Amino acid sequence: MFKKVDTRKKYAEMEREIIQFWKKDKIFQKSVERRSKDKYYSFYDGPPFITGVPHYGTLLSSIVKDAVPRYWTMKGYRVERRWGWDCHGLPAENMVEKKLGLKSKKDIEKIGVGKFNEACLRETSQIASGWEAVIDRVGRWVEFKNAYKTMDLDYMESVWWAFSQLNKKGLIYEDIRVSLYCPRCSTPLSNFEIAMDNSYEMDSDPSVYVKMKVKGEENTYFLVWTTTPWTLLANVALAVGKNIDYLKIRTAGINYILAKERINNVFKDDAVEIVGEYKGADLVDMEYEPIFPCEIEKGYRVIAGDFVTTEDGSGIVHIAPAFGEDDFNARKINNLPIIMNVDEEGKFTDGEWIGKKVWDANNEIVKWLKVNNFLFKREQITHSYPHCHRCHTKLIYKAQPAWYVNVAKIRQQLLSENEKINWYPEFLKHGRFQKGIESAPDWNISRNRYFGTAIPVWKCENEDCREIKVVGSYAELKKLSGIEKKDYHRPGVDEITFKCEKCGGVMKRISQVFDSWIESGSMPFAQFHYPFENKERFEKSFPTDFIAEYIAQTRAWFYVLHVLSVGIFGKISFKNVVTTGTIAGSDGKKMSKSLGNYPDSNIILEKYSADALRFYLLSSPLLNAQNISFSEKAIQDIQRKTLATLWNSYAFFTLYAEVDNWKPKEKFGKPANSKNLLDIWIVSELHKLIKEVEVNMQKYDLVKATKPFEFFVDNLSNWYIRRSRKRFWKSENDDDKNNAYETLHYTLVTLSKTIAPFVPFIAEEIYKNLTKDESVHLTDFPLFDEKMIDEKLNIEMKRTRDIISEGLQQRALNKIKVRQPLKAVTIKDKIEDVELKDIMREELNVKDILISETQEENIKLDTNITPDLKLEGIARELVRVIQQMRKEAGYEVDNRISIFYTGAKEVFVKFGDLIAKETLANELSFGELVTFDLQKEILIDGNKYVLFIKK
Numbered sequence: 001m002f003k004k005v006d007t008r009k010k011y012a013e014m015e016r017e018i019i020q021f022w023k024k025d026k027i028f029q030k031s032v033e034r035r036s037k038d039k040y041y042s043f044y045d046g047p048p049f050i051t052g053v054p055h056y057g058t059l060l061s062s063i064v065k066d067a068v069p070r071y072w073t074m075k076g077y078r079v080e081r082r083w084g085w086d087c088h089g090l091p092a093e094n095m096v097e098k099k100l101g102l103k104s105k106k107d108i109e110k111i112g113v114g115k116f117n118e119a120c121l122r123e124t125s126q127i128a129s130g131w132e133a134v135i136d137r138v139g140r141w142v143e144f145k146n147a148y149k150t151m152d153l154d155y156m157e158s159v160w161w162a163f164s165q166l167n168k169k170g171l172i173y174e175d176i177r178v179s180l181y182c183p184r185c186s187t188p189l190s191n192f193e194i195a196m197d198n199s200y201e202m203d204s205d206p207s208v209y210v211k212m213k214v215k216g217e218e219n220t221y222f223l224v225w226t227t228t229p230w231t232l233l234a235n236v237a238l239a240v241g242k243n244i245d246y247l248k249i250r251t252a253g254i255n256y257i258l259a260k261e262r263i264n265n266v267f268k269d270d271a272v273e274i275v276g277e278y279k280g281a282d283l284v285d286m287e288y289e290p291i292f293p294c295e296i297e298k299g300y301r302v303i304a305g306d307f308v309t310t311e312d313g314s315g316i317v318h319i320a321p322a323f324g325e326d327d328f329n330a331r332k333i334n335n336l337p338i339i340m341n342v343d344e345e346g347k348f349t350d351g352e353w354i355g356k357k358v359w360d361a362n363n364e365i366v367k368w369l370k371v372n373n374f375l376f377k378r379e380q381i382t383h384s385y386p387h388c389h390r391c392h393t394k395l396i397y398k399a400q401p402a403w404y405v406n407v408a409k410i411r412q413q414l415l416s417e418n419e420k421i422n423w424y425p426e427f428l429k430h431g432r433f434q435k436g437i438e439s440a441p442d443w444n445i446s447r448n449r450y451f452g453t454a455i456p457v458w459k460c461e462n463e464d465c466r467e468i469k470v471v472g473s474y475a476e477l478k479k480l481s482g483i484e485k486k487d488y489h490r491p492g493v494d495e496i497t498f499k500c501e502k503c504g505g506v507m508k509r510i511s512q513v514f515d516s517w518i519e520s521g522s523m524p525f526a527q528f529h530y531p532f533e534n535k536e537r538f539e540k541s542f543p544t545d546f547i548a549e550y551i552a553q554t555r556a557w558f559y560v561l562h563v564l565s566v567g568i569f570g571k572i573s574f575k576n577v578v579t580t581g582t583i584a585g586s587d588g589k590k591m592s593k594s595l596g597n598y599p600d601s602n603i604i605l606e607k608y609s610a611d612a613l614r615f616y617l618l619s620s621p622l623l624n625a626q627n628i629s630f631s632e633k634a635i636q637d638i639q640r641k642t643l644a645t646l647w648n649s650y651a652f653f654t655l656y657a658e659v660d661n662w663k664p665k666e667k668f669g670k671p672a673n674s675k676n677l678l679d680i681w682i683v684s685e686l687h688k689l690i691k692e693v694e695v696n697m698q699k700y701d702l703v704k705a706t707k708p709f710e711f712f713v714d715n716l717s718n719w720y721i722r723r724s725r726k727r728f729w730k731s732e733n734d735d736d737k738n739n740a741y742e743t744l745h746y747t748l749v750t751l752s753k754t755i756a757p758f759v760p761f762i763a764e765e766i767y768k769n770l771t772k773d774e775s776v777h778l779t780d781f782p783l784f785d786e787k788m789i790d791e792k793l794n795i796e797m798k799r800t801r802d803i804i805s806e807g808l809q810q811r812a813l814n815k816i817k818v819r820q821p822l823k824a825v826t827i828k829d830k831i832e833d834v835e836l837k838d839i840m841r842e843e844l845n846v847k848d849i850l851i852s853e854t855q856e857e858n859i860k861l862d863t864n865i866t867p868d869l870k871l872e873g874i875a876r877e878l879v880r881v882i883q884q885m886r887k888e889a890g891y892e893v894d895n896r897i898s899i900f901y902t903g904a905k906e907v908f909v910k911f912g913d914l915i916a917k918e919t920l921a922n923e924l925s926f927g928e929l930v931t932f933d934l935q936k937e938i939l940i941d942g943n944k945y946v947l948f949i950k951k
């Protein structure tokens with residue numbers, strides 16, 4: 001009936017066979033297609049960058065993205081799962097640049113944008129295959145073949161549509177603003193790209209105080225502090241706080257003006273004499289002599305700025321509008337000029353350091369300041385500073401024209417819509433996510449790059465007209481230009497021009513492409529080419545029921561999904577979101593190949609199992625968005641203590657069922673109609689487990705949904721089966737035996753369904769063998785029956801187990817073997833149930849259980865061993881030896897045997913029946929056997945016994 005279970009087989013091997021079976025029998029497809037289209041559960045895959053390689057982080061999110069849809073499928077929902085790829089943007093470009101040996105944008109333009117983009121298309125198309133094997137191996141079900149790609153033409157057209165919708169709603173504008181900028185990639189980056197993990201690095205920079213001479217006053221200087229000396233070349237003004245107190249002090253014959261609060265920090269122990277006192281407002285409009293004079297109008301004067309503080313520096317801030325956000329804004333208010341002396345590669349365009357990269361010039365500039373007597377003081381600071389998330393180049397702040405989504409305009413709606421989202425864990429909702437929305441600047445969505453969706457903005461070339469046309473589809477563009485293309489990537493799309501409606505001039509596309517996050521955020525509709533196609537599919541799946549990613553995505557993918565969906569549709573795009581933490585190496589440091597602080601995932605999967613890795617991750621604090629350090633030991637424990645234990649329970653069942661030729665009356669198992677307390681109890685625990693999984697999965701609390709499984713397996717194996725063992729192999733009561741089989745069969749089958757979403761392999765193996773049904777993943781999730789849950793019994797059983805283990809500890813402390821019977825045990829709180837008492841008596845091997853409410857300990861053993869008890873202990877020891885001999889002789893569990901012995905007769909006389917019964921002996925006699933299967937000599941308490949057995 002049941003396939004024999006090979007307990008020595010490697011789990012990894014079993015898992016690989018199951019993967020093959022799933023593929024061959026199309027179990028995934030069946031699990032989707034057999035569910036009604038009317039009961040739809042929507043899932044969005046957050047697309048990984050196509051350039052990456054799978055790592056523990058991607059495995060983690062893949063495992064979550066598998067477990068949750070599997071659960072909802074078993075709840076009867078149709079859960080389509082489609083893989084997606086983020087193809088565009090700097091990750092792809094950088095990869096191709098490296099491959100082609102290109103070092104800058106100029107190199108790209110030299111070989112031609114067309115060639116470059118072709119290479120990007122080619123490279124990214126080849127990469128996908130490496131992922132499939134890994135995703136398969138961890139048991140994730142997802143449609144790979146039909147994956148959407150953000151570089152597909154259909155996809156890009158939907159992104160155009162999205163942009164035109166935002167534009168119609170007045171949420172798009174072009175402006176010159178300061179943002180973080182990568183000099184190597186020659187493009188601005190968005191604030192949340194910088195918020196992702198690998199964007200900050202520790203840097204050591206000069207921190208300098210420079211002297212700016214007050215115009216018309218001898219020997220008097222404003223003291224100005226900066227950590228970016230290179231920006232001094234673009235200085236146009238100084239800013240002070242209106243209400244901040246300033247002093248003019250004299251030291252060594254020179255006057256300095258700075259904030260009163262900063263004096264002690266700047267001058268430390270130097271003797272200073274106060275020669276003037278001001279409010280910041282008094283200083284406004286004073287003029288100074290610039291260090292690097294340029295011909296500008298209305299510059300080199302003091303302005304007021306509310307961004308000036310006295311937390312560091314001198315309380316006087318140097319203003320370079322081209323290279324700072326506050327600076328740029330101050331320019332608008334104070335009508336200041338702007339000096340842009342840095343090109344798109346971050347090199348100076350004029351002056352002493354022309355052609356030099358600004359960060360490289362930094363130290364030379366400080367030296368120059370010193371030589372020319374502008375330097376007051378130089379220190380060095382170490383601070384965390386943003387770097388390019390792709391090429392690690394140190395960023396600069398730079399003013400440039402760019403296109404923006406007006407986030408401020410929809411901020412209130414973003415916040416109110418957030419209230420409708422179920423965040424797991426919940427603290428992220430009003431924490432990180434809400435805070436992110438509250439402080440979000442407008443979103444810079446234009447990139448001065450190549451491999452991306454072209455921004456569909458055409459501008460009139462006529463300087464006096466500058467008419468703008470936002471195009472929302474390829475058809476619209478064809479209508480305007482008469483041109484239709486096979487590909488709308490650059491440079492092809494740049495070649496399309498049309499006549500200006502206003503002045504008759506030429507409308508030409510602006511050169512930028514979209515920030516690829518616009519594309520990731522457009523996946524709800526762009527994956528279906530909505531609104532051009534698949535209207536129904538989109539509407540059915542939007543907003544989605546479930547997404548999951550790691551915590552940094554609260555400021556990235558989750559955020560852009562929310563902004564675009566609220567901006568375009570006025571509502572949320574996801575209803576439930578699970579946010580995971582991040583996994584560090586075993587030493588708590590970031591996982592790193594060179595540090596060798598984590599094992600390769602393939603090794604882990606082969607050595608333990610995908611189920612073990614899955615369960616480890618799903619039941620860890622990661623699922624509460626906390627970070628953990630990778631622990632191979634923990635995976636090993638799960639494999640050994642939980643999965644192998646379950647496997648052994650299952651093997652035990654099949655072994656004995658085979659011996660007894662037992663067959664279930666009901667194929668899928670049913671709870672036995674048993675009065676046996678253990679049967680009632682394990683079924684009660686089983687239904688409690690189903691309930692816990694159910695309740696917590698509905699809340700997306702995966703930790704609480706998975707953890708109880710460990711306790712259940714312990715109960716099943718180390719208590720239910722251990723206590724019931726005899727019922728299987730020597731029960732004289734057929735009803736009781738059948739009850740035990742029915743209960744265990746029902747429990748294992750139901751358990752396999754309950755754990756199928758989390759550990760899909762072992763669940764499949766058990767289910768298929770015990771039911772001969774097609775697949776556990778095509779079944780319904782079991783329903784718990786409140787009537788089956790006897791909470792009082794569960795508690796009493798647990799208490800009994802606890803007292804017993806305390807009693808066993810006392811035996812160990814007193815060095816009394818468990819086989820040695822004792823007279824009595826006294827417990828504090830009485831146990832009412834007779835069967836529980838029997839269990840306790842047997843487990844502790846005592847004759848009597850006494851109650852003493854005045855006793856302090858929960859349990860106290862009577863350790864006095866009488867001669868009779870001693871003898872019984874010897875009998876038990878002999879039973880153990882004979883059992884061992886049976887095994888060594890290779891007997892089947894139900895073989896009857898004969899035993900002969902020599903040695904002290906007393907124990908055999910007194911306890912012969914017990915020995916014979918326990919060892920399935922038909923004969924127990926004194927004397928030596930001439931022919932036997934096995935002979936053994938043992939010494940117990942100084943007495944020698946020789947035992948002979950035969951069948």
Ligand SMILES: [Zn+2]
Pocket residue numbers: 182183184185186388389390391392393
């Ligand atoms: Zn870069």
Ligand SMILES: [Zn+2]
Pocket residue numbers: 460461462465466467500501502503504505506
């Ligand atoms: Zn025009």
